[in-house]
Amino acid sequence: MTATSTPQPADIKFNPKKCSLDKDTNELTSNYTYENIVFDENNQFDTISTNYKFKVDLSKPKSLGILLVGLGGNNGSTLFSTVKCLQNNISFHNGKFNTTKEPLYGSMTQCSTIKLGVDAQGNDVFVPFKDILPMMDPSNFIVHGWDINNSNMAEAIERSQVLQYDLIQNLKPFVEKTRPMPSIYYPDFIALNQNDRVNNISNSTQDPQKWQDLQRIRNDIKTFKHENHLDQVIVLWTANTERCVEIIPGINDTSENIMAAIKNNHQEISPSNIFAIASILEGAPYINGSPQNTFVPGIIELAESRNVLIAGDDLKTGQTKLKSVMMQYLVDAGIKPVSIASYNHLGNNDGKNLSSHAQFRSKEISKASVIDDCIDSNKILYPDIELKEKDNHVDHCIVIKYVPAVGDSKVAMDEYYSELMLGGHNRISIHNVCEDSLLATPIIIDLLVMTEFFSRIKYTKVVDGIESTDFNEFYPILTFLSYWLKAPLTRSGFKPINSLNRQRLALENFLRLLIGLPANDELRFEERLV
Ligand SMILES: NC(=O)c1ccc[n+]([C@@H]2O[C@H](COP(=O)([O-])OP(=O)(O)OC[C@H]3O[C@@H](n4cnc5c(N)ncnc54)[C@H](O)[C@@H]3O)[C@@H](O)[C@H]2O)c1
Numbered sequence: 001m002t003a004t005s006t007p008q009p010a011d012i013k014f015n016p017k018k019c020s021l022d023k024d025t026n027e028l029t030s031n032y033t034y035e036n037i038v039f040d041e042n043n044q045f046d047t048i049s050t051n052y053k054f055k056v057d058l059s060k061p062k063s064l065g066i067l068l069v070g071l072g073g074n075n076g077s078t079l080f081s082t083v084k085c086l087q088n089n090i091s092f093h094n095g096k097f098n099t100t101k102e103p104l105y106g107s108m109t110q111c112s113t114i115k116l117g118v119d120a121q122g123n124d125v126f127v128p129f130k131d132i133l134p135m136m137d138p139s140n141f142i143v144h145g146w147d148i149n150n151s152n153m154a155e156a157i158e159r160s161q162v163l164q165y166d167l168i169q170n171l172k173p174f175v176e177k178t179r180p181m182p183s184i185y186y187p188d189f190i191a192l193n194q195n196d197r198v199n200n201i202s203n204s205t206q207d208p209q210k211w212q213d214l215q216r217i218r219n220d221i222k223t224f225k226h227e228n229h230l231d232q233v234i235v236l237w238t239a240n241t242e243r244c245v246e247i248i249p250g251i252n253d254t255s256e257n258i259m260a261a262i263k264n265n266h267q268e269i270s271p272s273n274i275f276a277i278a279s280i281l282e283g284a285p286y287i288n289g290s291p292q293n294t295f296v297p298g299i300i301e302l303a304e305s306r307n308v309l310i311a312g313d314d315l316k317t318g319q320t321k322l323k324s325v326m327m328q329y330l331v332d333a334g335i336k337p338v339s340i341a342s343y344n345h346l347g348n349n350d351g352k353n354l355s356s357h358a359q360f361r362s363k364e365i366s367k368a369s370v371i372d373d374c375i376d377s378n379k380i381l382y383p384d385i386e387l388k389e390k391d392n393h394v395d396h397c398i399v400i401k402y403v404p405a406v407g408d409s410k411v412a413m414d415e416y417y418s419e420l421m422l423g424g425h426n427r428i429s430i431h432n433v434c435e436d437s438l439l440a441t442p443i444i445i446d447l448l449v450m451t452e453f454f455s456r457i458k459y460t461k462v463v464d465g466i467e468s469t470d471f472n473e474f475y476p477i478l479t480f481l482s483y484w485l486k487a488p489l490t491r492s493g494f495k496p497i498n499s500l501n502r503q504r505l506a507l508e509n510f511l512r513l514l515i516g517l518p519a520n521d522e523l524r525f526e527e528r529l530v
């Protein structure tokens with residue numbers, strides 16, 4: 001592999017001292033010793049080493065099925081259009097230029113690189129992220145989905161006002177024949193102001209039959225898979241933000257209880273609960289791109305028992321992504337943030353839905369948690385976060401307002417107010433204007449590419465030189481995807497990692513170990529030692 005080439009599977013380069021390629025099965029196996037420093041209750045530490053064997057199936061599927069809940073929305077229709085552009089090489093007049101192939105800027109898998117090592121002169125060598133091992137090309141996605149509104153995809157992209165006029169005209173013949181499948185609407189979960197969009201639902205709002213809704217969604221997934229000859233389908237929620245559900249013992253706390261609650265039409269079963277359960281039962285990974293707490297304990301238990309990948313919550317696109325960098329920068333520099341005031345206004349339908357309190361509350365929770373791991377990491381700056389007194393926490397305020405005039409442009413204003421030495425202060429103000437759906441769509445692409453990639457990896461532990469012949473799949477909550485998520489869903493007993501650089505480091509090092517390379521460090525001894 002060279003720094004510029006796009007290798008095919010046969011070109012995959014790996015470290016033969018750590019890896020072997022089985023040409024019959026097209027699987028690459030690598031050996032890795034995971035070392036961690038573990039402290040006991042007396043603050044004594046030990047280095048714990050565990051040997052693993054990882055196996056990647058290098059044969060990626062020809063096509064990957066994507067089912068979006070909320071296909072007709074801004075994110076859904078933008079992703080659908082992007083894939084059509086790639087598949088049909090659609091060009092458009094972008095103001096001054098005729099653009100042919102759109103690079104997927106904003107997608108880490110498609111447009112970023114990873115440092116692999118150094119050349120003979122000690123200069124860093126980078127390769128495209130997507131070229132380290134075979135990953136799905138988004139032009140091989142087959143996209144469909146559900147929406148509570150029946151507009152065809154040409155009408156949907158016009159309504160969204162995300163794409164340029166010329167591109168919409170060029171896309172129309174490729175998208176107008178697609179209409180979203182009818183969905184489920186339980187009015188209590190999204191804002192009342194969405195009511196006038198509802199004309200494409202299969203359930204009765206007066207007499208809900210949630211068990212039948214579940215069967216119908218399962219059937220939709222099966223049919224889509226069958227009709228398109230797909231081996232794998234991933235379902236992703238990019239519909240409106242729902243209010244959070246109440247966690248009720250006996251109702252949604254175990255997989256058995258939640259199935260019974262669906263049969264009994266319990267009011268705390270949300271549409272997103274139904275979609276998540278349907279996907280898990282169909283063996284389709286499910287990703288929650290919105291902030292609501294779809295993954296109640298009963299659904300997590302179901303995913304664990306069925307061994308189906310799940311990930312969430314809420315896409316980390318603009319303001320929160322920057323916050324997960326800023327906070328890490330300030331705290332790691334020994335500067336003490338004492339308040340973060342985050343205002344944000346936008347004028348798309350997402351903003352309209354979030355102007356309702358219960359839905360805003362879901363978003364407020366997911367946007368607030370992003371600073372927690374940094375606060376937790378530094379007991380010099382925040383000696384006892386439990387006390388929640390002035391000196392021990394960050395005043396973190398989150399405001400979102402709906403301003404129709406600005407459309408899909410998301411305006412974010414943040415003030416980071418921090419303490420410096422000798423009573424000094426540091427105030428950083430950020431004004432960030434970005435197109436909401438054009439930030440979200442490449443992130444959705446990354447989540448889909450990486451979910452498919454992780455589903456081709458298995459591992460086994462090697463104990464005393466003996467490796468088990470049974471290879472395991474990942475624990476179902478795929479926290480490797482945290483980089484793209486505001487409030488990463490995390491395995492019980494573990495705390496989420498929010499800091500962006502830490503999240504990326506995990507991905508980089510994991511890709512490296514799969515091809516037999518050690519974890520990346522920046523020791524640069526070539527330069528620093530004589
Ligand atoms: N754009 C971003 O930067 C960003 C970032 C993080 C999270 N999100 C979240 O992504 C979601 C989608 O954002 P958007 O801008 O596309 O919103 P949108 O309002 O344009 O689209 C949502 C779509 O979902 C449909 N819908 C609502 N309930 C449904 C149901 N039960 N079944 C099927 N369809 C349903 C609506 O009709 C609409 O077409 C929101 O929850 C938003 O908070 C967006």
Ligand SMILES: O=P([O-])([O-])O[C@@H]1[C@@H](O)[C@H](O)[C@@H](O)[C@H](O)[C@@H]1O
Pocket residue numbers: 315316317318319320321344346350351354363367400410412436
């Ligand atoms: O990712 P980010 O920019 O912090 O968060 C965004 C919010 O600020 C915005 O109000 C909302 O509508 C988007 O869906 C997204 O959640």
